[in-house]
Amino acid sequence: RKEVEQDPGPFNVPEGATVAFNCTYSNSASQSFFWYRQDCRKEPKLLMSVYSSGNEDGRFTAQLNRASQYISLLIRDSKLSDSATYLCVANAGNNRKLIWGLGTSLAVNP
């Protein structure tokens, strides 16, 4: 089983749609989780951290289910500028390394 596994994608959605990304992690000792966004040939940029209680930042909502070792990201009212690859990240449980998923590509179409 991959350490961090994401929906393969790509997702193609119209503007205004709601889209959900899912991610599972294999290390039960992982304590910190993040969603990063990466535009083509650019560096990953932190989108949001994921907290146990779930957290929201504008149109973005992240959820964590520790029992199922599952993380999600919901984007509401998607914009053309949301088109990117979304990377799910978990720490390795030793506070020294982050494990990256392969990423899910999102294309928001006019």
Place this chain on the structure above:
Amino acid sequence: EPEVTQTPSHQVTQMGQEVILRCVPISNHLYFYWYRQILGQKVEFLVSFYNNEISEKSEIFDDQFSVERPDGSNFTLKIRSTKLEDSAMYFCASSPAHASQPQHFGDGTRLSIL
């Protein structure tokens, strides 16, 4: 907003040559990292560095690789004898403390080995 800076943005090198990639982490950050991303593949961890020593490294980070913090601001990645398969985007990142905190990335160096 403070940012991680990397130089050069693009490096073209002959196979077998040494290359040094440079990074200036965010000034009050304590942990530094190097990652690489081969075109079309996922971000891969190479090494983390704290308190002037390597705290963790991946299996990719073999004897051909080394890191150094030669002064109070720069953090470098050296590849001693480059191979074709070293061609990738190399990202430097830093975080205020350990990897439970978000890491902030530089915009990368594209390394092309001929």
